[in-house]
Amino acid sequence: MxxxxxxxxxxxxxxxxxxxxxxxxxxxxxxxxxxxxxxxxxxxxxxxxxxxxxxxxxxxxxxxxxxxxxxxxxxxxxxxxxxxxxxxxxxxxxxIGMVFQEQSLVPNLTAAENIVLGSEGPGVRRGIYRWDTMRRLAQEQLDKIGSHIDPLARTDSLSFAERQMVEIAKVLRIEERTSNPPVIILDEPTSVLESKEIETLxxxxxxxxxxxxxxxxxxxxxxxxxxxxxxxxxxxxxxxxxxxxxxxxxxxxxxxxxGSTGSDDHYHEGLAERSADEGEPRLVVKGLCGKTFRDVDLEVRAGEIVGIVGVHGSGREDVCRALFGAEPTLAGEVTLDGQPLDLSGTRAAVASGVGYVPAERKIEGMVGPMSVADNMTLTKQKSRCAGPMVVPQKQASLVDKWIERLSIRTPHRGTQIGRLSGGNQQKVVLARWLVAGDIRLLLLDHPTRGLDIGARSEVYRLMRELANSGVATVLLADSLEEAIGMSDRIIVMSDGRATTEVGCPSGGKPTPLDLVKEMV
Amino acid sequence: MSTPVIAEPASNPAAEPAIVKGGPTAAQRVTSFMPVIALVTLLAALTIADPDFLSQRSLTAAVRTSAPLVVLAAGATLVVLCGGIDLSIAALCSLSTVFFAMWLPDVGGLTILAVVAAAGAIGAVQGIAHVLLRIPSFVVTLGGMSIFSAIALVISDAGPIRVVDRDATSWLNLYVAGYVPMSFFVAFLVVAVISLVIKLTPLESFVRATGYSESAARLAGTPVDLVKVAAFTVSGACAGLAAVMLASRNFSGSPTMADNLLLPAVAAIVVGGTAITGGHGSLWRSLAGALVVTLLRVGLPIVGVPSAWEQILYGAIIVAAVALTLDRSKVAIIK
Missing domain, CATH: 3.40.50.300 (P-loop containing nucleotide triphosphate hydrolases)
Structure with a gap:
């Protein structure tokens, strides 16, 4: 090309x-x-x-x-x-210099120290910090971008936006190393900024x-x-x-x-069977509070897919983890099919028929060096056991059945899951919750992250099939389009609160811009 | 200015191969046979240095010497498989020899069980502290090591205690099938039983998942905390059993009797090829590792190396073995 x-x-x-x-x-x-x-x-x-x-x-x-x-x-x-x-x-x-997405400043140093950190130059003589020189060097950098931040302020006392300015000032130090104009890379610099700060940026x-x-x-x-x-x-x-x-x-x-493949029924909306407002809510969350979210109300019916959208820091990931008992809660009532849901730990959640697919598949979703079969049966051990003993034949037939049903491409059930492609790994992680057939609520945190279009489509199809079988699904989508395409309803979260609910029925989908307005 | 340039990729992004990597690398294959290779090489070297070494008498003696080390290393291997480390085993073993010698007159024949149970309980306490207080196992057991040593010194008045009733453990000095020392047979049995229980139950999945990726194991709903506490309990109980073997051989209990076994035990685990980062390995590997370490120990004098060099060798073995087996791609920051 x-x-x-x-x-x-x-x-x-x-x-x-x-x-x-x-x-x-x-x-x-x-x-x-x-x-x-x-x-x-x-x-x-x-x-x-x-x-x-x-x-x-x-x-x-x-x-x-x-x-x-x-x-x-x-x-x-x-x-x-x-x-x-x-x-x-x-x-x-x-x-070439980069301002990283996760801020990379040392919080307990001053802005000046951070700016010259690693390129102290004349700021250090005979191993001793020369504070006035350092301050002057830092001030020069800040002047370049016209910032009025006090170089001697401790970094953790600065706002996010100010820290971003410090990062930019810091990265401009590369001008000292080359006579050519620099190339500055800004990776998602606005994700944690408010609209006024974005203008400044x-x-x-x-x-x-x-x-x-x-x-x-x-x-x-x-x-x-x-x-x-x-x-x-x-x-x-x-x-x-x-x-x-x-x-x-x-x-x-x-x-x-x-891409153009997104235009036809990428999200398998044609497969969606259930009509809205049917039956009792399966999951009812009232006033759930945690460290990063407050007073979250949420209802999900059996067979319904509810998307939660929000910018970075909206707290939606933590709500998801809290419902799985992986994040402590401070207050609130949660019931599943009318029964109080025990949020004390992941074991309790699993026992109640709640499943969770984490966003970080390689670190949290699967155990890379273990086999496809052992990963698939890791949670529902009873499905491969007779009494306390593992029955290899039972595991083999169960795993082979699910490999076929989900068309997981693996040479063998004994292959290490780490050797499969991302999409096939994710299907094994999903199958983990399905093998016992007792799943009632599925919490999906970015289930298609890092997957190619073909694999995404297969995960979408699987989500539809699960919903049709009556599973209630909470989806933290990878993109707004995905949230809109897959969800029956969308909850917008902002600063740890559920601020709006947007209906999202097939045929009456909102546009991404509609949602963005609610998110900011 | 022209219209936007839109080019479609020629290749189909969905046509991704199902398998990306091949089988195990050459290095992985070598390390998986490392304990056996080391064992055979050592035996050959020692036989060349002293042709009398390959006799039934010296081999029996070597195997009997290895028994407490095998048991100690086997228990600690479980903790390592779960991704932790138990540095307290040697100190707990010393303390247990004191328990054994002190309790024998009163408790009689049940002393062995009592000592193993007490040591197991102490191990469990360490495991619970590690899990509930969320302290690294390294720190908990380092503290434990110091505490157990001190307790042993205090209750024993800082001296050896004679084992008054030698009959209680005389069976450990018998031979199975005429050649195999009973103590080694028991050690072998311990390794076999624990390995079998793990292999035949979901425990294997739990232990490996915990060791490879604790967060994944937790989010899969496996009983991570329970498994860890169990591992520390077994490690403690094994230290207790090793103490019984030591006390029966020396006819006494002493507050420092097993202290020099910590380094050999860790060496046995890593020489066996069990990953110090957790997940990969087995008790059988540690059995082989313990035999390697024991052979080195009895073999050094044969080739004329002063015993003072022993500790240098253990240190070097541990560093070298970990250097060979550590999967650096798994550890983001080497602390």
Whole structure:
């Protein structure tokens, strides 16, 4: 695939020497092709947006650009020079710096210390900190972005937005290492900011463009279109296109992100059998409080899929875990089919017929070195036992049955689950809750994270089938589109509270923008 | 300015191979046979150094010496499989020898059971402290080690206590089938029974899941805490049984009798190839590891190495064995 050279939107200059260029970058992880031949061009003094769904390969690409990930194949060119980036320091020497999604400042140091940390230069002489020099160096950095933060303020006393400014000031230290204008990567910089703070950040980004190139990554398409000159889209580890933002609308971008396969019945809505408002609620949550959420009310009927949406920090993941007994609760009543639900621990939840699929599949969802069979029967041990003893034949026939029913692609039931592809791993994790046939409530935390489109579709189909068999489902979707496509109702959470409920029946689905309005 | 450039990927992203990696690597294969290779190599080397070594008499003696170590390492292996470590086994074993010598006159024939039960209970307390107070097992058992040593010194008046009734444990000095020392037979039986119970019940899944990924095990609803407490209980009970073997051989109990067995026991576990990070391994491996360590111990004087070098060797063995077996991809930060 080639990306044609186009004129720079502002200078009008055509030039083959780009600030940064990526050619055919490939990175495979066991079970996942994170990058499968990515091409990307970052021009001088431009803000390039990088868009793509979860699992599209954005994070891996960014990590490759700052030397945290070694690509399996492909080339990275900085200002017409081919480079091999071995570490963050190496990347900094080439003028590439990144502001990380999870903030990477040391909270109990001052802003000045954080800014010069790792590149103290004249701030340290003979191993001794020279505070006035440090302060001056930090102030220079803060002046570059026109920030008025006190360099001697302790970092944990600053607001999120201020800390972000400190991060940007810190990353601009790479200017000391190279004579060329730097490339600054901002990974989801707005996810924890409020709208006023976002404006400040955008002003900052536009200021950066005066002397640097910026790569801006965000889930919010309107932001990308607002602040970027051009946007490149990744899907499934491949560059699928790019467009100038001047004449683009979010739907164009979105179509590019999810691909054309998203247009037909991707979410298997045709399979949904149940009609709304049928029967008694299976799960009733009243006034549930925990460390990160308060007064959450929630009802889910048998056979219903209820999505919970919310931005980072809305507390929806913790509500999900609390319902599974994996997160302590402070107050509230929860009943399942009229019986009080014991939230004291995961064992109690399992015994009540509650199942949970965690977002972090590789760490929390499965035990990688154990076999497909042992992972599948890990929870419902009775399903493979007679009395206290495991009966291998019983396990074998049960597991083989589910491998066939869910069309899990594995050479054998004894294969280590870590060797399967992501989609097949997830199907085994889901099967864990199904083998005993006693599941009543299924809590799905990002069940399609990191899966390719084909595997997603199979997980969606499975969710529909489970719902049709009467399982109540709570879904924390990977994207708003997924939440809308799969859910019968959507609860919007914000700052730890369930703020709105949006009906989401087949044929009367809200648009992502409708939901975004409720979320902010 | 032209219209947006939209290019479709040529390849179908759904056409992902089901299997990404192949079988075990060469290094994994070597480490899985490591204890057997080490055992055979050692035997061969010692036989070359001293052709008399491969006699029934010296082999019987070596195997009998290994019995307490086998039991000690077997119990601690369970804790390691669960992802923890039990540093208190040697101190608890010493304390148990004191218990044994002190209780024998009063309790009589049931002393063995009483000592094993007491040591098991002490192990359980450590397990409960680890689970309930959420303290790393390393810290709990390091504290335990110091406490048990001190208790042993206090109740024994800091000296050995003679075993008055030698008949209570004389059966341990018999031979099975004429050649196999009873103490080693018992150690073998302990390993076999524990291994079998684990193998035939869901415990194997529970222990491995806990060791490989505790959070995954917990979120799958397995009884993680119970399994850990059980592992510490068995580890403690094994220390008690090892104490009975030591006391019966030395005809006394002493507050420092087993203290020098901690390093050999840990060495036995890691030489056996059980992953120090948990999940992978078995008690049988530790049995083989304990034999390797014992052979080294009795073999060093044969090849003329002063016994003072023993500790250096254990230290080196542990570091080398872990260096060979540690799966660094699993451990994000090596502390």
């Amino acid at each position: 080639t990306i044609p050279l186009t004129e720079h939107p502002e200078t009008g200059a055509t030039g083959p020497v780009h600030a940064l260029e990526v050619r055919g970058l490939v990175k495979h992880y066991p079970g996942v092709k994170a990058l499968d031949g990515v091409d990307l061009v970052v021009r001088q003094n431009e803000v390039l947006g990088l868009a793509g769904e979860n699992g599209a390969g954005k994070s891996t690409l960014l990590k490759a650009l700052v030397g945290l990930v070694r690509p399996d194949a492909g080339e990275i060119w900085v200002r017409g020079e081919k480079v091999r980036l071995k570490s963050v320091v190496d990347a900094a020497d080439h003028g 955008f002003t900052q980004v536009r200021r950066l463009r005066e002397f640097a190139s910026v790569v801006f990554v965000s889930h919010r398409l309107d932001e990308v279109l607002d602040v970027c000159d051009r946007v490149a889209v990744l899907r499934g580890g491949v560059s699928v296109g790019e467009m100038p933002t001047a004449d683009a609308v979010p739907t164009d971008l979105h179509r590019l992100m999810i």
